[in-house]
Amino acid sequence: MSPTLPAAPPPDIEQRINALLAKMTLDEKLGQMSQATGLAVPLSEQNKEEIRKGRWGSFLNAGGAAERSEAQRIALKESRLGIPLIFGRDVIHGYRTVLPIPLGQAASWDPELVQAGARVAGREAAAAGLHWTFAPMLDITRDPRWGRIAETLGEDPLVTSRLGAAMVRGFQGDKLDAPDSIAACAKHYVGYGAAEGGRDYNTTWIPEIQLREVFLRSFDAARKAGVATFMSAFNNLNGVPTSGNEFTLRQVLRKEWKFDGFVVSDWNSITEMIPHGYAADEKDAAFKGVRAGVDMEMVSTSYHDNLKALLAAGKLDQKLIDDAVRNILRVKFRLGLFDKGVPVAAELPAAPEEAALGVAKRLATESLVLLKNQNATLPLAKSIGKIAVIGPLANSPVDQMGSWVMDGQAPEVRTPLAALRERFGEFRVAWAAGLKTSRDSSHDGFAEAVEAARGADAVLVFLGEEMILSGEAHSRAYLNLPGAQEALVDELAKTGKPVIVVILAGRPLTFQNVAVRASAVLYAWHPGTMGGPAIADVLFGDAVPSGKLTVTFPRTVGQVPIYYAHLNTGRPPSESELGIPAGTPVDPKGFTSKYLDVDFTPEYPFGFGLSYTSFEYTNLAISTPQLRTGTRIEISADVANTGTRDADEIVQLYMHAPAGSVARPVRELKDFRRVHLKAGEKQRVAFLVGAGDIAAYNATLQLVAEPGKYQVWIAPDSVRGAGGEFTVVP
Ligand code: NOJ
Numbered sequence: 001m002s003p004t005l006p007a008a009p010p011p012d013i014e015q016r017i018n019a020l021l022a023k024m025t026l027d028e029k030l031g032q033m034s035q036a037t038g039l040a041v042p043l044s045e046q047n048k049e050e051i052r053k054g055r056w057g058s059f060l061n062a063g064g065a066a067e068r069s070e071a072q073r074i075a076l077k078e079s080r081l082g083i084p085l086i087f088g089r090d091v092i093h094g095y096r097t098v099l100p101i102p103l104g105q106a107a108s109w110d111p112e113l114v115q116a117g118a119r120v121a122g123r124e125a126a127a128a129g130l131h132w133t134f135a136p137m138l139d140i141t142r143d144p145r146w147g148r149i150a151e152t153l154g155e156d157p158l159v160t161s162r163l164g165a166a167m168v169r170g171f172q173g174d175k176l177d178a179p180d181s182i183a184a185c186a187k188h189y190v191g192y193g194a195a196e197g198g199r200d201y202n203t204t205w206i207p208e209i210q211l212r213e214v215f216l217r218s219f220d221a222a223r224k225a226g227v228a229t230f231m232s233a234f235n236n237l238n239g240v241p242t243s244g245n246e247f248t249l250r251q252v253l254r255k256e257w258k259f260d261g262f263v264v265s266d267w268n269s270i271t272e273m274i275p276h277g278y279a280a281d282e283k284d285a286a287f288k289g290v291r292a293g294v295d296m297e298m299v300s301t302s303y304h305d306n307l308k309a310l311l312a313a314g315k316l317d318q319k320l321i322d323d324a325v326r327n328i329l330r331v332k333f334r335l336g337l338f339d340k341g342v343p344v345a346a347e348l349p350a351a352p353e354e355a356a357l358g359v360a361k362r363l364a365t366e367s368l369v370l371l372k373n374q375n376a377t378l379p380l381a382k383s384i385g386k387i388a389v390i391g392p393l394a395n396s397p398v399d400q401m402g403s404w405v406m407d408g409q410a411p412e413v414r415t416p417l418a419a420l421r422e423r424f425g426e427f428r429v430a431w432a433a434g435l436k437t438s439r440d441s442s443h444d445g446f447a448e449a450v451e452a453a454r455g456a457d458a459v460l461v462f463l464g465e466e467m468i469l470s471g472e473a474h475s476r477a478y479l480n481l482p483g484a485q486e487a488l489v490d491e492l493a494k495t496g497k498p499v500i501v502v503i504l505a506g507r508p509l510t511f512q513n514v515a516v517r518a519s520a521v522l523y524a525w526h527p528g529t530m531g532g533p534a535i536a537d538v539l540f541g542d543a544v545p546s547g548k549l550t551v552t553f554p555r556t557v558g559q560v561p562i563y564y565a566h567l568n569t570g571r572p573p574s575e576s577e578l579g580i581p582a583g584t585p586v587d588p589k590g591f592t593s594k595y596l597d598v599d600f601t602p603e604y605p606f607g608f609g610l611s612y613t614s615f616e617y618t619n620l621a622i623s624t625p626q627l628r629t630g631t632r633i634e635i636s637a638d639v640a641n642t643g644t645r646d647a648d649e650i651v652q653l654y655m656h657a658p659a660g661s662v663a664r665p666v667r668e669l670k671d672f673r674r675v676h677l678k679a680g681e682k683q684r685v686a687f688l689v690g691a692g693d694i695a696a697y698n699a700t701l702q703l704v705a706e707p708g709k710y711q712v713w714i715a716p717d718s719v720r721g722a723g724g725e726f727t728v729v730p
């Protein structure tokens with residue numbers, strides 16, 4: 001027997017890439033740059049032959065675990081160079097265990113919990129033989145008409161940066177090549193959420209200062225968190241589609257940020273540069289995509305079909321191809337795909353793990369935002385007699401899962417109706433949908449619903465939007481509750497019973513008339529597998545709501561875009577101009593920046609959310625009145641729980657610079673923290689702020705903390721709080 005030799009250290013990844021690249025044919029390189037969607041179940045002979053030849057470097061949303069395992073075996077064992085495939089999939093808010101939609105998760109303001117959620121999703125996806133998720137979505141949007149707002153973390157760059165980075169850490173784990181880690185993808189790079197009119201795929205115009213201040217920050221945060229890949233977007237940005245945009249991809253991503261993973265296009269976004277009016281034909285589109293630095297083409301085949309000819313004609317530098325392939329191979333090496341061997345195709349376990357369901361329930365609970373609670377209607381007493389459960393979203397597993405679900409199992413979803421029946425028994429829970437779906441405009445089911453309400457001590461109405469009313473290509477021009485939902489609430493309110501409205505939706509909706517009639521309103525988003533028990537816990541006081549909005553809720557669609565971090569105008573309206581009722585124009589008074597037919601302020605501001613207790617913010621103090629570059633100040637305030645329930649509060653730090661080389665938003669979120677306060681407890685909450693935290697882009701696009709006065713608030717939301725000021729000195 002020969003003595004056991006210590007294992008040779010693996011050659012450095014860059015050496016392995018170079019060695020491989022030197023052996024690759026041009027066809028094999030173009031194969032690596034190509035991603036397809038078609039894996040037949042079971043694998044077709046064509047699939048097998050193409051994989052053997054190295055025609056594809058990646059598949060997305062394709063095959064089952066068995067096909068992926070067999071395809072990988074062929075790539076590793078039967079292709080000339082044994083280069084593994086990378087399997088990507090849209091694991092957006094959970095895999096089998098469905099978490100709340102990202103906009104709901106964001107309302108938790110809880111990076112640790114959001115990270116735990118992504119960990120659950122990543123582990124479940126990795127077990128099914130997936131290597132890569134197309135998440136997190138880091139787009140900022142200020143337009144609830146845009147259907148993809150459901151997939152965002154809201155309107156604020158700081159919240160999106162923190163929670164997006166948490167998702168990256170959750171998916172990728174401590175080591176990218178661990179068996180339960182998957183690569184994340186920062187998408188959609190960049191500006192996609194600024195679609196004009198909120199219409200999906202529409203043009204975006206974003207000045208560079210705003211691009212850097214608002215839209216690029218969350219992507220930079222993901223990059224700093226080590227995100228393995230980026231996805232270029234669909235939108236045209238300032239005249240140049242983002243999938244052909246040398247400024248965002250080469251200048252910012254590669255030169256300024258030194259990103260060394262790979263960039264995948266969005267679905268057909270390379271060839272869509274033709275209808276955008278930017279590329280003449282597929283050859284031109286392929287050229288412009290590679291020139292900008294999109295390494296892998298998703299679905300369309302313009303790279304494969306044209307790059308050879310472009311090279312032969314001397315129009316394209318071979319180095320651009322080699323760089324793209326290097327970036328792709330680097331991620332495959334980092335994931336350990338060359339060294340892990342053929343994966344065993346795992347069967348779906350009989351049931352989701354309890355631990356995964358626990359995380360999903362906590363996330364759903366923390367995502368719930370209490371918007372109204374007149375006379376402390378909620379929580380309801382558990383001793384209550386009969387409960388009427390009404391509405392099209394009370395028992396709709398598919399809608400409850402939300403818009404981006406490919407692998408969630410509807411039978412595993414626990415709906416509010418099921419959770420309430422489990423808790424109180426069938427006898428105490430009277431159920432009548434009232435409407436078949438959220439869009440149902442028939443009143444046929446009203447009589448049954450009203451009868452159920454009459455016989456109950458509390459009426460729980462589950463309204464909102466079906467999942468197909470939000471998500472990709474599902475924008476709306478109206479933000480109202482669709483169908484006859486308002487009319488249903490009108491009828492229920494006439495019974496005189498307390499009406500508690502729970503709204504499940506993929507976006508901020510406008511529902512003033514319903515809120516007026518309801519005693520309480522709880523916003524539940526699309527809360528996922530464990531939404532039902534989470535909602536039941538909050539309605540009956542086993543959990544105290546703590547969620548806060550990360551997106552502004554307008555009073556009416558006509559106010560859109562409306563967001564908290566806006567610039568002032570030269571003519572801001574005064575307090576006395578508040579309260580203009582919606583719908584009918586008042587007599588014009590004064591020349592200020594407002595509407596004649598609705599109050600200019602939001603219905604519910606960014607950062608807002610009620611609790612079952614009350615909080616008071618007082619005694620703001622600043623450690624020194626002057627902040628010098630290189631030093632830090634402490635900003636603190638007393639936050640007191642003045643009610644009778646122990647509860648979490650999300651404490652927010654905002655700032656505003658009243659003058660500078662460019663005007664700054666009326667408030668900007670600079671930090672936040674979730675604190676737990678016992679009933680009657682007061683805590684001093686302190687934030688440390690350095691010049692870097694308040695730096696902003698000046699008129700010449702340098703990131704600096706401009707000298708001058710700064711206002712600061714420690715606050716429960718973006719409109720209130722304990723305020724003070726300090727000065728930045730050079
Ligand atoms: C298009 C979507 O924009 C993107 O988010 C998604 O990851 C890809 N399709 C793949 O399905």
